[in-house]
Structures are given as structure tokens and as C-alpha cells.
Amino acid sequence: MEIISICLISFISLFMLSMSLFIFGVNFLINDLVYFIEWELVSLHSSSIVMTFLFDWMSLMFMSFVLFISSLVIFYSKEYMAQDMNINRFILLVLLFVFSMMMLIISPNLISILLGWDGLGLVSYCLVIYFQNVKSYNAGMLTALSNRIGDVALLLAIAWMLNYGSWNYIFYIEIMKNDTEMMIIGCLVILAAMTKSAQIPFSSWLPAAMAAPTPVSALVHSSTLVTAGVYLLIRFNILFVDSLMGNILLLLAGLTMFMAGLGANFEFDLKKIIAxxxxxxxxxxxxxxxxxxxxxxxxxxxxHALFKALLFMCAGAIIHNMKNSQDIRDMGSLSYHMPFTTSCLNVANLALCGMPFLAGFYSKDLILEIVSLSYINMFSFFLYFFSTGLTVCYSFRLVYYTLTGDFNTSSLNCLNDEAWTMSKGMSGLLFMAVIGGSMLSWLIFPSPSMICLTPILKFLTLFVCILGGLLGYLISNVSLYFSNKSLSNYSSSFFMSSMWFMPNISTSGSIFYPLLLGMKVIKSFDQGWSEYFGGQKIYSSLKYFSLFNQFLQNNNLKIYLMTFVFWIIVLVTLLMVV
Structure with missing residues (x-):
């Protein structure tokens, strides 16, 4: 009863708060309002410590979406985590995670951003190692250490902000753009955002974080942890437009998009494909x-938050029914056994591909048309469109393996759609994945802009999507021939499927070998030569002299006799010499 109550209370509270914030967000957007709320914590003489909150349409909308998704995730968890003895602890960790994200969203101050930023890092570590096994511990350590780089960059940015006399970056961004020295802050913030949003070369932690329970993945990978870096850069956007930093970020982000799309086409773990x-x-x-x-x-x-959370929820329902198997080769013809779940999965997949009039279409199509219209180099243009084709390719590959291919599960199975609580959680996101894109499009871009392109560029997005989908489905359909082909080129296949060796570089290269070197250094110097000639040498010398002194002070007759004999020998020797 207690489990049900904490889940239901959290769900209802977050859902009502989400609806309220959305209404406020629409009001702020229409009336172009921005509220700064300052709360004085401590005032000592002329110094005061003030907590500042920024409420504008962007922060209110984002908070509303985060709370909406987290409320449905908690509702979904009631059934998904029902066998867990510590479900209350799980729900409280999720609530703490959401609170950290709220802190990050409404902070115009680098110090309070750091509270939310580090809160996300700490709670994400606790959630990734929730299933306590070696794989989870390793994944949690990789996640925590990768994100620490960004935390350090943010701390350095805080130190640099002292040059302005305040940490409220929102007031100084215009000045910082023209200040060459203070572009360092921009570089540090970009580094922090790249670690949190897993851009190359910090990408390996994101698939590893799949060791967390699926409801956590639905929350983390849709609207909280991984989007924190993007949100921070949206606030700092003025700093790196038309600059070298912006160009480097464009290249690295394009390569990340390409690398992830390529890797997903070689992956067989359902959750890792979605990651x-x-x-x-x-x-x-x-x-x-x-x-x-x-x-x-x-x-x-x-x-993206809407349909990605739905994708993870569907994946969780499938894994739940597949007796915890995540390999897509074990699945097949699930549409016969789980029609509702597979329908939701299809809608989310099509939204991801940019199917017209679903949520993803409004944003992805607009982005690609803006790219076609912008002044951009050929390589970046290729990365944008080829990566879009790869997205549709792995989506249709996933559809083939899970929904339409051969039935590969055991004949004794419990595949069904009777998880009503999970289905209700998914249906809320299904509704938003269909209408969310158009609703947001009308709110954020009320007056339509004319994007005038040539017919080739206009149809290029559609052509790339159709070609990618056909390739994904056909290659999976004749998988025996193509798998043999990929096995004959094993080295290149392994390179592409292992995220360009990034997990090996991140673990062995940047964690294992430096730690090994550190251990050798500490053994050789701190616990070796410096101990031998330093602390231990002084200790052994003092101990020796002390023991000798104690021996002399024992007042034994033999000591006096030995001393007397010694001095007689010395005198005789001197006399003989003289």
C-alpha cells in the first residue's frame, strides 16, 4: 500500500505541477515576459549572498516537459519495478534527479547551476549502479569520471567569472562576446556541455549508462541528464556564434551524429540502439x-524528449516480457503478441525518423531545411543528411528484427500486453508524440518563415529518409548474406560497431593506464625512495640511537668494565705511538 501511495502521490504532484508550468510558459511566451526572483540567503555588512531564479518561457516550458515525462516514468515504474524491495528508494532517487534538473534549468547563476549540475552527476551515478553488479559498477564509474571533466571545467569558468564581480552570467554575455580574454569562459562551458551531452571524445559513457533500470533510461536519455549540456549552451549561445569555437563544436557534433548512427546499425542490444x-x-x-x-x-x-521517452518505455515493456533479454535477434513477430506496445514503438520510431505530422517531423525537417539554406561547408552538409539517412536505416532495422521478422523466442513464453499500468504510462506519451510537434511549432514559431529552396534540396530530406529506410529493412531481410559480408570485413565492422574504439580509449586509455602509472609512481617515490631516505630512515636511525642510549643507561657492571677496558686500550695505544 505504501509503494502504491508514494508512486501515485509523486505522479499526481508532478503531473499537476507540469500542467501549471506549461500554462505559465505559454503565458510568458505570448506576453514576452521574463521574471527574475532573488532570494537573499545571508547578509553580512555590505556583502549579501543571493539565490537568483530565472523564469522565462524557455525555462518554464522545459520544466513542464521534464515534470510531465518524469511523472509518467514514475507511474510506469510502479509496475516495472514492482518486484524491487527498495522501490521507495528508487522513487526518491528519481525525484532527487528531477529536482537537480529543475535547479539547473532556472539558474542564471553559475554557482547554483553547479549545484544542479553536480546533483545530476551524483544521482545519475547512484541510478546507474542501482542493479548492483560488476557491469553496473564499471558503467557508473565511467559515467561519473567522464562527467567530472565537465564539472572541473565549470568550476574553472566560475573562477574566471570573478573578473566580472558576479556569477550571474546572464547579465554579462553581451560584454563577454566582445572580450577576447573572457572567451575562455565560453571554451570551458562548451567543454562542460560536451561531457554532459556525450559529444566526441566523451561519447562512451552514454551507451554504458544503459546499465540503469529502463525507467531511468527513459528519463535520463530524453529530458534530463544528457540534455543539460545542450540547455546550458542554449543559454550561452551568443558566445560562440561565428567563432572558431562554434566551428569546432559544429564539426565534433556532426561527427558524433555520424558515428552514433553508424554504430546503431551494427548493434544488437535493444537499449543500446536507442541510446x-x-x-x-x-x-x-x-x-x-x-x-x-x-x-x-x-x-x-x-x-525529441517526448518520442525518446516513449521509445524507452516500449523497450522496457518488451524486455520485461522477454524475460529480461535485450538482444533483438531473440525477438521477432512481436506485433502479434504485443500489439499496443509495438504500435507505440512504431509511432515513436516514425517520429524519430521524421514521419510527416508526427512530433519529430516539425523539428527535424525544419533543421535540415535551415541547413540547406545556410552558408555551410560540404563536409558538414554531408554529415547532416547522411546521418539522417542512418537514423531511418537503424529504425527500420529495429522494426524488422523486433516486429516483423521471424519468431525467435521460445515456444513457452509469456508475451502479452496486460501490463496495464505500463500501457497507461506509454499512452500519455503516445498522445504527445503525435501532437507535441505541431503544438510546439505553433507556439514557438507563431509567424511562419518562408524557406525557399530548389526542388532538389527540398526533396533531399525525403529522398534520404526513404533510401535509408529501404536499405535498413532490406539489409536486415537478407541478413545472412550481409552478415557474412560484414564478417569478411571484420576489422572495419568492429571499428564502426565499437563507436570508433572510444570505449576502449575512455577506459583503458584514459582511466586504466594513468591509474597504473600513478600506482607505479606512488610505489617508487612516495612509498619507495622518499620513504627509504626520508621518514623511514629518520625513524630507523632515531630508533637505533635510542636503543643504544637505553643500553648505556642500564648501569650494568659489564658496561663500566667494557668502558674501562676500552679507555685502557686507548691509553696504551697512545703511549705506544708517543
């Missing part, structure tokens, strides 16, 4: 942000 899909979409957001379109990046951030 790589998240990585690909984060690359898309970062790259359009680097080109100077923060509103567009934010629009895609919100629409």
Missing part, C-alpha cells in the same frame, strides 16, 4: 546550436 539514437539526436541539436539557431535546438530538444 545511440539519443547520441545521434544530441549531435543534431549541438550542431544546429553551433550554427546559431538556439530556438531551433530547443524546439528539437522538447520534441
Amino acid at each position: 545511440l539514437s539519443t547520441l545521434s539526436q544530441l549531435g543534431l541539436m549541438m550542431s544546429i546550436l553551433a550554427m546559431g539557431f538556439p530556438k531551433l535546438a530547443f524546439f528539437h530538444l522538447l520534441t
Whole structure:
């Protein structure tokens, strides 16, 4: 009864708060309002410590979406985590995670951003290692250490902000753009955002974080942890438009998008395919942000959150029914056994591909048309469109393996759609994945802009999507021939499927070998030579002299006799010499 109550209370509270914030957000958007709320914590003489909150349409909308998704995730968890003895602890961790995200969203101050930023890092570690096994511990450590780099960059940015006399970055961004020295803050913030949003070369932690329970993945990979970096850069966007930093970010984000799309086409773990899909979409957001379109990046951030959370929820329901098997080769013809779940999965997949009039279409199509219209080099243009084709390719590959292919589960199975609580949680997101894109499009871009392109460029997006989908389905359909082909080119297949060796570099290269070197250094110097000639040498010498002194002070007759004999020998020797 207690389990049901904490889940239901959390669900209802977050859902009502989400609806209220959405109404406020629409009001702020229509009336172009921005509220700063300052709360004085401590005042000592002329110094005061003030907590500042920023409420504008962007922060209110984002909070509303985060709370909406987290409320449905908690509702979904009631059944998904029903066998867990510590479900209350799980729900409280999720609530703490959401609270950290709220702190990050409404902070115009780098210090309070750090509270939310580090809160996300700490709670995400606790959630990734929730299933306590070696794989989870390793994944949690990789996640925590990767994110620490960003935390350090943010701390350095806080130190640099002292040059302005305040940490409220929102007041100084215009000045910082023209200040060459203070562009360092921009570089540090970009580094922090790249670690949190898993851009190259920090990408390996995101698929590893799939060790967390599926409801956590639905929350983390849709609207909270991984989007924190994108949101921070949306706020700092003015700093790196038309600059070298912006160009580097565009290149790295484009490569991330390409690498993740390529890797997902070789992956067989259901959750990792969806995680790589998240990585690909984060690359898309970062790259359009680097080109100077923060509103567009934010629009895609919100629409992506809706269908990605739905994708993870469907994956969780399938894994639940498949007796915890995540291998897509074990699945097949699930549409016969789980019609509602597979329908939701199809809608989410089509929204991800940019199917017209679903949520993803409004943002992805607009982004690609803006890219076609912008002044951009050929390589970046290729990365945008080829990565879009790869997205549709792995989506249709997933459809083939899970929904339409051969039935590969055991004949004794419990595949059904009778998980009513999970189905209700999914249906809320299903509704938003269909209408969310159009609703946001009309709110954020009320007056339509004319994008005038040649017919080839206009149809290029559609052509790339259709070609990608056909390839994905056909290659999976004749998988025996193509798998043999991929096995004959094993080295290149392994390179592409292992995220360009990034997990090996992140673990062995940047964690294992430096730690090994550190251990050898500490053994050789701190616990070796410096001990031998330093502390231990002084200790042994003092001990020796002390023992000798104690021996002399024992007042034994033999000591006096030995001393007397010694001095007689010395005198005789001197006399003989003389």
C-alpha cells in the first residue's frame, strides 16, 4: 500500500505541477515576459549572498516537459519495478534527479547551476549502479569520471567569472562576446556541455549508462541528464556564434551524429540502439546550436524528449516480457503478441525518423531545411543528411528484427500486453508524440518563415529518409548474406560497431593506464625512495640511537668494565705511538 501511495502521490504532484508550468510558459511566451526572483540567503555588512531564479518561457516550458515525462516514468515504474524491495528508494532517487534538473534549468547563476549540475552527476551515478553488479559498477564509474571533466571545467569558468564581480552570467554575455580574454569562459562551458551531452571524445559513457533500470533510461536519455549540456549552451549561445569555437563544436557534433548512427546499425542490444539514437539526436541539436539557431535546438530538444521517452518505455515493456533479454535477434513477430506496445514503438520510431505530422517531423525537417539554406561547408552538409539517412536505416532495422521478422523466442513464453499500468504510462506519451510537434511549432514559431529552396534540396530530406529506410529493412531481410559480408570485413565492422574504439580509449586509455602509472609512481617515490631516505630512515636511525642510549643507561657492571677496558686500550695505544 505504501509503494502504491508514494508512486501515485509523486505522479499526481508532478503531473499537476507540469500542467501549471506549461500554462505559465505559454503565458510568458505570448506576453514576452521574463521574471527574475532573488532570494537573499545571508547578509553580512555590505556583502549579501543571493539565490537568483530565472523564469522565462524557455525555462518554464522545459520544466513542464521534464515534470510531465518524469511523472509518467514514475507511474510506469510502479509496475516495472514492482518486484524491487527498495522501490521507495528508487522513487526518491528519481525525484532527487528531477529536482537537480529543475535547479539547473532556472539558474542564471553559475554557482547554483553547479549545484544542479553536480546533483545530476551524483544521482545519475547512484541510478546507474542501482542493479548492483560488476557491469553496473564499471558503467557508473565511467559515467561519473567522464562527467567530472565537465564539472572541473565549470568550476574553472566560475573562477574566471570573478573578473566580472558576479556569477550571474546572464547579465554579462553581451560584454563577454566582445572580450577576447573572457572567451575562455565560453571554451570551458562548451567543454562542460560536451561531457554532459556525450559529444566526441566523451561519447562512451552514454551507451554504458544503459546499465540503469529502463525507467531511468527513459528519463535520463530524453529530458534530463544528457540534455543539460545542450540547455546550458542554449543559454550561452551568443558566445560562440561565428567563432572558431562554434566551428569546432559544429564539426565534433556532426561527427558524433555520424558515428552514433553508424554504430546503431551494427548493434544488437535493444537499449543500446536507442541510446545511440539519443547520441545521434544530441549531435543534431549541438550542431544546429553551433550554427546559431538556439530556438531551433530547443524546439528539437522538447520534441525529441517526448518520442525518446516513449521509445524507452516500449523497450522496457518488451524486455520485461522477454524475460529480461535485450538482444533483438531473440525477438521477432512481436506485433502479434504485443500489439499496443509495438504500435507505440512504431509511432515513436516514425517520429524519430521524421514521419510527416508526427512530433519529430516539425523539428527535424525544419533543421535540415535551415541547413540547406545556410552558408555551410560540404563536409558538414554531408554529415547532416547522411546521418539522417542512418537514423531511418537503424529504425527500420529495429522494426524488422523486433516486429516483423521471424519468431525467435521460445515456444513457452509469456508475451502479452496486460501490463496495464505500463500501457497507461506509454499512452500519455503516445498522445504527445503525435501532437507535441505541431503544438510546439505553433507556439514557438507563431509567424511562419518562408524557406525557399530548389526542388532538389527540398526533396533531399525525403529522398534520404526513404533510401535509408529501404536499405535498413532490406539489409536486415537478407541478413545472412550481409552478415557474412560484414564478417569478411571484420576489422572495419568492429571499428564502426565499437563507436570508433572510444570505449576502449575512455577506459583503458584514459582511466586504466594513468591509474597504473600513478600506482607505479606512488610505489617508487612516495612509498619507495622518499620513504627509504626520508621518514623511514629518520625513524630507523632515531630508533637505533635510542636503543643504544637505553643500553648505556642500564648501569650494568659489564658496561663500566667494557668502558674501562676500552679507555685502557686507548691509553696504551697512545703511549705506544708517543
